[in-house]
Amino acid sequence: MFPDRLRQVQAGVQAALDDALSDCADIAVVHAMRYALRGGKRIRAFLVIEGAALFGIPMSRAMPAAAAVEALHAYSLIHDDLPCMDDDDLRRGQPTVHVKWDEATAVLAGDALQTLAFELCCDPILGPSDRRLDLVQTLARASGAEGMVLGQALDIAAETAPEPLTLAEITALQAGKTGALISFAAEAGAILAGADRKPLAAYARALGLAFQIADDILDVEGDPGKAGKRLGKDAGAGKATFISHLGLAGAKSRALALIEEAQTALLPYGATAENLREAARFVISREM
Amino acid sequence: MFPDRLRQVQAGVQAALDDALSDCADIAVVHAMRYALRGGKRIRAFLVIEGAALFGIPMSRAMPAAAAVEALHAYSLIHDDLPCMDDDDLRRGQPTVHVKWDEATAVLAGDALQTLAFELCCDPILGPSDRRLDLVQTLARASGAEGMVLGQALDIAAETAPEPLTLAEITALQAGKTGALISFAAEAGAILAGADRKPLAAYARALGLAFQIADDILDVEGDPGKAGKRLGKDAGAGKATFISHLGLAGAKSRALALIEEAQTALLPYGATAENLREAARFVISREM
Structure with missing residues (x-):
């Protein structure tokens, strides 16, 4: 059930992202955006779709929000991979954007993917405008200087810090760097439904931290072929x-x-949350 | 009248931007964001405030939209100045962000300023949620891969093009690179008022192009001390x-x-548009 549903979400979100860029100019930046939007586990999109399903919202009505979180995630990966940041040349088993094109194209493609994420949140199919606006605001808070960018900045600062980070500091760093966007993804369905977000927020907090711990384990124990990126870095x-x-x-x-x-x-949420329960198990089973 | 009003807008928008970042962490990225948000003519903010005034919307009720366009503009300047883009070391008479800090901080500060722009558009003081959402969507279209980023990408492509650009190509490039955001700024007041945007859109199209021609003239004839940036580049x-x-x-x-x-x-708009008329004259009088 879960793998089928994940594949369904993967296909749906890819179609939505392709569609969002279908009218764009035939230039390197747009090619780089499409390239960066391909592949990935789409676990964030899955959280959006399954979170929405808890409130009876069908996949088609939540899809632009799922596409938005994947566009936002893709932007963050392109910029994180830049030579001045983590300087990675491999992502999802393929050359990173600045390797395949150049740094200027990577900066601009990331910039435009962030913009695209906010534009996708405005899609009328997502429902009443106050809820779409809530989605925009929640995504902005999750991804900006008090969320994802803060986490990335703390990560960069840690590289030159005189002392290794404490467990509390690593936890705070990861809450921003990966946790904030996972929380947005998990809560998006409740936002679209105008429902209480607290249970999904608690789910996302635990899931996000587990996700990052699993990533650390993958960095030590993983198979580079399967992971599609450089391992053993940390x-x-x-x-x-x-x-x-x-x-x-x-x-x-x-x-x-x-x-x-x-x-x-x-x-x-009882039995309706079974896919979200499986998603949580999937997150830590990737390589454990 | 116009210089007083411009100074009022400058003070108001600076206060709004300071306020927006007041709760942020005490880290380099946030310092770089504040640094990049200082100074500038604030002509885009002025267009928002005066556009809103045409429809009886007071400055305080339009200010977050004015702050948003300046945050978006500041992000674009930080990224445009990067070594992999225009490689500029001076902006508004001061070292650019990547010179004063480093490239990673410049990428992240730009990223977070883009996010901040969308967050500012959600401020409830701007009015009903459908209009704020319209503002978000219009800003996204103006600044993404079909607007400002497209213009910047065309500009970079032009540097290695076998033939110099035609006048039509330069016009299209500038319509994206500077025109799209000026159009957003000029139309924002009509969006907030739920009014017809066409007259302001026509005003902005002509103003944006005049602005860029004035910039080309400044590049040739300007005083580097007054301009606060490198001239004669083109x-x-x-x-x-x-x-x-x-x-x-x-x-x-x-x-x-x-x-x-x-x-x-x-x-x-009759006499109520006098400040917007003066703004247009100001744009080309900067150094002519």
Whole structure:
């Protein structure tokens, strides 16, 4: 059930993203945007679609919000991969945008994907304008200087910090860098429904942290072929991670506890939340 | 009247931008955002405020939209100045962000300023949610891959094009690069009022083009001390400009004709549009 549904979401979100760029000029920046929007697990889109399904909102009516979170995510990856940031040359098994094109194209493609994310949130199919505006505002807060960008800035600052980060500092960093957008994705359905976001917010907080711990584990234990990106970077850079603080076994058990917590947060939704429960298990099972 | 009003807008928009960042973390990216938001003529903010005034909307009720367009503009300047783009080290008489901090901080500060622009458009003081959403959507279209980013991409492509751009191509490039955001600024008041945007759109089209021709003239004739940025770049780079096509005298008379056209577009608003008429004259009088 879950893999089928994930594939359905993947196909739907790809179609929505292709459609959003169909009228754009035939220039390198737009080609780079399409390239960066291809592939990926689409777990954020899945959270949007399944969060919306809890409130009876069909996939088609939530799809632009799912496409928005993937566009926002793709922008952040392009910019994070830049030579002046993480300087990565491989992403999803393919050359990164600045390697395939150049840095100027990568900066502009990222910029325009951020813009596209906000434009997608305005799609009338998402429902009444006050809810779409709520979506825009929530996405802005999640991704700006108090959310994702803050997390990325803290991550860069950590590289030259005199002391390795504490566990609390790593947790705060990750809450911004990956957690904020996962929270947006999980809460989007409740926003579209005008419903209480608290249970989904609690689910997302635990899921986001588990996701990042799983990423640290993947960096140590993963298969580079499957991961499609450079691994072993953090240990190589002597960077403090969840594993350097908790050990590999400790990190795994912490991730499992968080997945438990995420699933508990879904109790109010009963059986309708089964796909979200499976998504949580999927997040930590990627390479564990 | 006009200089006083412009100073009022400058003070108001600076206060709004300071306020928007007041709760942010004490980190380099946020310092760089504040730095990039300082100074500037604020002509875009002025267009928002005066456009709103045509429909009886007071400055305080339009201010977040004015702050949004200045945040969006500041993001575009930071990214345009990057070494991989125009590689400028001076802006408004001060070191550019990547010179004062570094490239990573410049990328992130620009990213977060774009996000801030969309967040500012959600401010409830701007009025009913459908109009705020209209503002978000119009800003997104003006600044993304079919607007400002397209213009910047065409500008970069022009540098390696085998032939100099034609006048039509330069006009299209500038319509995206500077025109789209000027159009947003001029139309914002009509959007907030739920009024017909056509007269302000016609005003902005002519004004935006005049603005860019004036910029080309400034690049040739300007005083680097007053301009606060490197001049003579375009001629030095053998770049096609309005002046290389029209000659200096031809460019000046074209700019004057466009200002005439901009003023004619304001006829439906009578005397209430006097400040917008003066703004148009100001745009081409900067250094002519």
